[in-house]
Amino acid sequence: MQRLAVAALLLCACGETDDRPQNLDYVTKAILAPSCGSAVCHSAFRQEDGLVFDTVDGARATFQADPQLIAFDDNDPNKTPGLVLNLTIEQPGAPRMPYDAPLPDVDIALIEDWLRAGAPGVCNGVRACLGQYSVPCDETHTITKDGQSVEVPYGAYVLSEFGKPANLCANGCRNGDCL
Amino acid sequence: MTRALLVLALAVTWLSADDAAAYPQLQLSYDQTCSSCHVSPAGGNLLNENGLAVAESMSQLGTAPEFFYGKVGGPKWLQLGGDIRIASGYLQTPSKALVTIPMQIEAYAAATFGAFSIHANVGPRPTTRGNEAATSVWAREHYLMWKSNPDDHLGLFVRAGRFMPVYGLRLAEHPTYVRRYGGTPLYADTYGLHAAVVQAKFEAHVTGFIQDPLIDTVSKDSGAYAYGEYRLTETLAVGAEGMFTHSADDLKFGGGGVLKAYLPSKNLLFQAEVQFQQQLIHTSSLNEAGGAPQRLIGYLLATWQPKRFLMIDLGLGHYDSNLLVKDLDRDCVDLNIHWFATSHLELILTNRYEMLAFGNGGPSGAYSLLQVHYRL
Numbered sequence: 333m334q335r336l337a338v339a340a341l342l343l344c345a346c347g348e349t350d351d352r353p354q355n356l357d358y359v360t361k362a363i364l365a366p367s368c369g370s371a372v373c374h375s376a377f378r379q380e381d382g383l384v385f386d387t388v389d390g391a392r393a394t395f396q397a398d399p400q401l402i403a404f405d406d407n408d409p410n411k412t413p414g415l416v417l418n419l420t421i422e423q424p425g426a427p428r429m430p431y432d433a434p435l436p437d438v439d440i441a442l443i444e445d446w447l448r449a450g451a452p453g454v455c456n457g458v459r460a461c462l463g464q465y466s467v468p469c470d471e472t473h474t475i476t477k478d479g480q481s482v483e484v485p486y487g488a489y490v491l492s493e494f495g496k497p498a499n500l501c502a503n504g505c506r507n508g509d510c511l
Numbered sequence: 512m513t514r515a516l517l518v519l520a521l522a523v524t525w526l527s528a529d530d531a532a533a534y535p536q537l538q539l540s541y542d543q544t545c546s547s548c549h550v551s552p553a554g555g556n557l558l559n560e561n562g563l564a565v566a567e568s569m570s571q572l573g574t575a576p577e578f579f580y581g582k583v584g585g586p587k588w589l590q591l592g593g594d595i596r597i598a599s600g601y602l603q604t605p606s607k608a609l610v611t612i613p614m615q616i617e618a619y620a621a622a623t624f625g626a627f628s629i630h631a632n633v634g635p636r637p638t639t640r641g642n643e644a645a646t647s648v649w650a651r652e653h654y655l656m657w658k659s660n661p662d663d664h665l666g667l668f669v670r671a672g673r674f675m676p677v678y679g680l681r682l683a684e685h686p687t688y689v690r691r692y693g694g695t696p697l698y699a700d701t702y703g704l705h706a707a708v709v710q711a712k713f714e715a716h717v718t719g720f721i722q723d724p725l726i727d728t729v730s731k732d733s734g735a736y737a738y739g740e741y742r743l744t745e746t747l748a749v750g751a752e753g754m755f756t757h758s759a760d761d762l763k764f765g766g767g768g769v770l771k772a773y774l775p776s777k778n779l780l781f782q783a784e785v786q787f788q789q790q791l792i793h794t795s796s797l798n799e800a801g802g803a804p805q806r807l808i809g810y811l812l813a814t815w816q817p818k819r820f821l822m823i824d825l826g827l828g829h830y831d832s833n834l835l836v837k838d839l840d841r842d843c844v845d846l847n848i849h850w851f852a853t854s855h856l857e858l859i860l861t862n863r864y865e866m867l868a869f870g871n872g873g874p875s876g877a878y879s880l881l882q883v884h885y886r887l
Contacts, residue, residue: 357798427606
């Protein structure tokens with residue numbers, strides 16, 4: 333009876349929560365690749381607009397090359413990154429993406445959460461070493477911008493950080509240390 | 512707004528780019544196997560003698576069904592063909608646009624020498640951005656085939672080369688969920704080895720394949736597909752399938768089932784396919800959690816031929832990109848009307864209405880496209 337109750341609880345729980353990983357690997361392979369990385373769109377085969385979303389390496393290179401897609405504004409941490417804009421609204425000269433089949437709101441929400449967490453995985457370990465895995469999004473850290481120290485949220489990308497070499501931790505890192 | 516539409520029209524130039532797959536809608540109603548009408552045991556591309564006869568008999572105006580109406584001669588060992596498809600229509604997914612899409616321009620050739628034959632398709636392809644010069648033309652399929660019975664469409668077939676791995680219903684319409692989200696999305700052709708046994712009562716296909724080592728491909732997977740179909744009667748068939756793939760980022764395994772039933776009195780064919788896919792995203796120092804989406808993909812297709820030259824498809828699709836998370840499911844209704852005007856000319860009106868979580872998961876989408884298909 334107890335087993336039946338547990339099974340029933342599990343069945344009820346199925347599909348109710350979204351505890352999917354918030355990192356580049358998961359977002360790419362579970363969401364971007366099947367929806368955006370199809371044959372004639374943002375696959376390595378086509379590379380429409382120079383964007384590749386069908387592999388983790390391709391997506392990482394895409395985001396590193398165009399940080400506006402995932403970055404929050406230096407002066408406005410709440411400014412929406414380009415990726416979220418592209419997925420949610422029609423902009424001048426550009427349709428809402430994906431253009432052949434809409435993306436579920438739940439997936440867009442996960443992408444937003446991932447970006448607010450600092451888009452873990454994009455900078456090949458740089459962000460992980462900055463600590464965004466363990467630091468809440470509302471905490472801040474200090475960066476140097478134009479020769480001055482500026483407090484910015486950990487959960488937000490800042491464009492000026494992209495001057496750092498992306499392969500700071502070539503083999504990734506854990507708990508702030510390069511592996 | 513006009514500029515946006517223009518940009519979108521250009522952007523979707525290859526939205527519905529196609530490959531020449533077979534019409535499994537004609538299976539059971541016309542014959543039992545793909546190889547009854549096609550040179551390949553998997554269907555698609557070149558038609559054999561019986562396939563040409565079917566193309567003529569089911570068209571409204573007839574005309575000689577052979578390559579260029581039989582006006583182009585050639586040696587008996589060489590068979591030529593080709594397909595041209597272009598579509599135009601309206602898209603609202605949810606951005607609104609008028610689109611014109613050159614889908615396919617491909618020429619086919621097969622050279623047969625006894626039990627062996629060499630097959631190749633050549634045509635323009637969607638270019639890779641930044642590498643247009645080297646990626647404007649390709650041979651999407653090219654393979655060597657051995658056939659145990661050279662003069663029969665039944666028997667043992669072995670293919671080695673580049674082609675689409677064999678899995679599921681193998682519908683021509685690549686936006687169908689079982690193709691797009693299943694194992695055979697558009698341009699997923701790659702190098703592999705395919706063995707098939709095709710008999711009137713049953714057929715079995717096993718394909719082992721690798722990621723294309725020569726070009727940036729759509730499919731980054733290596734793996735194996737298996738598909739088997741048993742025809743309980745001349746009008747009822749059941750199938751089963753299994754797959755395993757791995758890539759640098761993940762591995763996937765899954766299986767499914769197929770049911771085909773033809774009602775001769777109503778000239779009505781039902782086909783259904785259900786696929787389950789377990790994806791395991793690799794763990795790494797940057798992705799300790801990995802991730803394991805469980806996908807469910809289904810398609811039910813009813814095909815009615817009120818006239819021999821008119822085929823009406825009503826399809827219901829279901830796709831859940833992760834069964835473990837709520838509101839990730841999508842459903843669609845497809846209505847495709849095919850008019851086989853001549854042995855070579857087909858007009859297809861394709862329509863789709865798509866909903867996310869029955870309207871609760873995001874915006875709905877729709878399109879309506881008129882496609883012209885000319886078989887050389």
